[in-house]
Amino acid sequence: MTFESFCNVTLSLLTAFKENVVIFVITLLCAIPLGLLMTFGSMSKFKPLKWLVRTFVWIIRGTPLMLQLFIFMYGPGLLFGIVYPDSIFGITINNRMIAALLAFIINYAAYFSEIYRGGIESIPKGQYEAGQVLGMTKSQVFFKVVLMQVVKRIVPPMGNEIITLVKDTSLARVIAVGEIMMTANEYAADGIIWPLFYTAVFFLLFCGVLTVLFSKVEKKLDYYR
Amino acid sequence: MSVLEVKGIKKSFGSNNVLKGIDFSLEKGEVLAIIGSSGSGKTTLLRCLNFLETPDSGEIYVNGKLLLDPSRPDTMNEKDIRTKRLHFGLVFQSFNLFPQYTVIKNITLAQELLAKERPDYKADKKKILEDIYNNSIKILDRVGLLEKEKAYPCELSGGQQQRVAIARALAMRPEILCFDEPTSALDPELTGEVLKVIRGLKSSDSTMIVVTHEIEFARNVADKVIYMADGVIEEMGTPAQVIDNPQSEKAKAFLSNIFKQ
Numbered sequence: 001m002t003f004e005s006f007c008n009v010t011l012s013l014l015t016a017f018k019e020n021v022v023i024f025v026i027t028l029l030c031a032i033p034l035g036l037l038m039t040f041g042s043m044s045k046f047k048p049l050k051w052l053v054r055t056f057v058w059i060i061r062g063t064p065l066m067l068q069l070f071i072f073m074y075g076p077g078l079l080f081g082i083v084y085p086d087s088i089f090g091i092t093i094n095n096r097m098i099a100a101l102l103a104f105i106i107n108y109a110a111y112f113s114e115i116y117r118g119g120i121e122s123i124p125k126g127q128y129e130a131g132q133v134l135g136m137t138k139s140q141v142f143f144k145v146v147l148m149q150v151v152k153r154i155v156p157p158m159g160n161e162i163i164t165l166v167k168d169t170s171l172a173r174v175i176a177v178g179e180i181m182m183t184a185n186e187y188a189a190d191g192i193i194w195p196l197f198y199t200a201v202f203f204l205l206f207c208g209v210l211t212v213l214f215s216k217v218e219k220k221l222d223y224y225r
Numbered sequence: 226m227s228v229l230e231v232k233g234i235k236k237s238f239g240s241n242n243v244l245k246g247i248d249f250s251l252e253k254g255e256v257l258a259i260i261g262s263s264g265s266g267k268t269t270l271l272r273c274l275n276f277l278e279t280p281d282s283g284e285i286y287v288n289g290k291l292l293l294d295p296s297r298p299d300t301m302n303e304k305d306i307r308t309k310r311l312h313f314g315l316v317f318q319s320f321n322l323f324p325q326y327t328v329i330k331n332i333t334l335a336q337e338l339l340a341k342e343r344p345d346y347k348a349d350k351k352k353i354l355e356d357i358y359n360n361s362i363k364i365l366d367r368v369g370l371l372e373k374e375k376a377y378p379c380e381l382s383g384g385q386q387q388r389v390a391i392a393r394a395l396a397m398r399p400e401i402l403c404f405d406e407p408t409s410a411l412d413p414e415l416t417g418e419v420l421k422v423i424r425g426l427k428s429s430d431s432t433m434i435v436v437t438h439e440i441e442f443a444r445n446v447a448d449k450v451i452y453m454a455d456g457v458i459e460e461m462g463t464p465a466q467v468i469d470n471p472q473s474e475k476a477k478a479f480l481s482n483i484f485k486q
Contacts, residue, residue, distance in 0.1 A: 130321035133275050134335035134397060135311045144334060148325045224324040225379040 001194065009187065009195045016183035017202045019097075020169040023179070027104040027165060034105065035112030042117060053113075060110035066174055068107055072099040073175040100172040104165070111161055119154040120146065152221045159214035163207050170203075226289050228253040228432050229274075229401055234283035236269055243269045244280070245456040251401070251434070251449070256427055258443035258464075259436045261453035262479055267436040270453070271403045274434070275315045276306050287312045287400060311339075314399030318406040320386045322378040322393070329374045332361040332393045339397075364392045368422050384415035388422050395426070402426070404435040440483050444468050452476045 041053035060068070073096065076082035084095035123146050131141035173182035180199050187195040227250040236244040243266045251257055259267045272278040274285065276293070279301070285293045292309045294300050322331050336357045340346055346353060365371055368388040378386055387407055394402060404423065408416035420442050426433065427446060437443055443450055443464060450467040452460040454475045460467045471477050 124319075124321075126317055126319055126321040127323070129277055129315075130317065130323070131335075132277065132307075133310055133313070133315040134393070135307055135339055136335055137307060140338050144338065145323055152325070224377050 009192075009198065012183055013180055013195060013199060013202065016178055016180040019172070019177055019179040020166075020202075021206075022097075023100060023104055023169040023172055023177075024166055026101055027108050027169075028162065030101075030105045031108035031112055034109035036116055038109055038113035039116040039120065042113060043120065057110045057113060060107055061114075065103065065107050065168060066171055068103045069100060069171060069175050072103040096172075096175050096177050099175055100177050104168070104172075108161070108165060112158070115154050115157045115161065116150070118157075119150040122153055123149050152224070155214065155218050155221065159210070162214075163210055166207050166210065167203055170199075227251060227286075228255075228288055230284075230286040230289075231274070232284040232286075234270065234273055234280045234285070236266075236273060236278060236280045243456050244273070247283070247456075247458060249451060249458065249461060251432055253432055254428065254430055255448045256433045256435065256446055257449045257451065258447035259434065259451045259453060260438070260440065260443055260467075260479075261451075261459075265453040266456040267453050268405055271315065271405050271434065271436055274401070274403060275313050276310050277315075311397060312400050314394035314397055314402040316387070316390050316394050316402070316404045316407050318409050320378075320383070320390045320410070322386055322390055324378050327375050327377055328370065328381070328389050329358075329361060329365065331378070331389060332365060332396045333357050335393070336361070336396055361392070361396050364395050365389075367395070367425070368392045369418075382415060383411045384418045387411065387419045391419075391422055391426075401432045401434060404433065404437070406436050406438065408437070408439060438483075440468060440480070452479065454479070 038053055038057065041049055042057060044050045044053070076084070084098040086092060086095075088098075127145055127149065128141055131145045136144065170179055170181040172179050173185070176182070180202060181196075184195040184199045187193075229251040231250065232248050234244050234247040235242075247266075247270055249257075259270070261267050269278060273280045273283075280293070280295060282295055284291060291297075291300060292312065293306075323334065326334060337354065340353050340357060343353070362371070362374070365374060368391055370385060370388055370392070373381060373385065373389070378389070381389065387410075391407075407423065408419050411419065416439070420439065423433070423435065424442075424446050435443070435447070445464075447464055450460075450462065450464050451458050452467055452471065452473075452475075459473045460471055460476045467476070468480065471480055
């Protein structure tokens, strides 16, 4: 291995890793609020909605993410003849990436919604009642009293899930999104095996940064119990 | 006119009849102590008054105005219940302070949210918030915790937390302030400071209902004592009547049991 080939591989892996980061960021941005909506659904007093959302969460959590990637890649076209657009908001995007993003967003929203639900249900009833007897509305009780306490409680499990997401992004290769593992594998097919192992460095660095970030957030929320 | 009148309150959970028809009334400035063993329905009664439970039947009047009657749907409107709650304040056994807010914010929060609904809020925002802050500081001083203004609840002792909870309830200026066993979750050496604060609130215009196991406190502070057993009022009268000279067998047994300890 020459220094030059090392630099070339690093550069091409880095370019490919950009795809992983794009999946990571967009999934987080969409799944965090979507998960909250699903939580409201799964905690709804309206039974049909509650069971509909819970069944959906069961299906999403009960099947492999890899399978969901295939379904979002081929399902819309095969079942409904739907073709993904070439661009969204004027940004060109290939249809494989759209399928990958949809699968990741929906999959992670389902997991997030269960974390949120656990957090919300762990807040003692007395907190709600204290807000109510002080004349707060239901939404004031949720947003002013309960929410911050939920946030504090869900930071550790969310950190866990978000770090899992970093590594899960490499699954997108099964529908031929040109992410880092796929690129490394192409080297392997040419008989150069080390780039495959070298990918670990990218994931480790990224997760390392996230771990530090999450422990900072936890410290920041340490002023109350 | 009585500040509070309660007529025939009944409440059951499934087949468990917790309240079997409660009637009493309270004059302005009176302190009512409710005693009785656990499971007698004392807490449920307070929760009904604060609209945390809906009675199955019965009526609640404040200053002669009908607040709640389950047989009349027009008194059960969700939106009105919120404002009706403000006639009452409730101090919980387990304090239930908001842990993410400082002591002062715990006291001002509900007032600020309520003020947002005032038509003049936008125009006089600064003045309104200033009034709320000054009012809250005054009340915090009354419970003797002025120096804890910027502390968080987890930095306070149980007794201090309960005093903040009392300040928080007082700040809403309720006509009737209810206490649900305010000292039961406290270490024995901390009950004194809380009882002292409650005693200090006794005045001509603050009406209070205190559910308590502190018989001496009930004797010294209450104007009226109710002894409850199995969802009914067994005895009602002055402390001298109910505590020192109970008539019913149940009350005699309960009190002699307590004095033995």
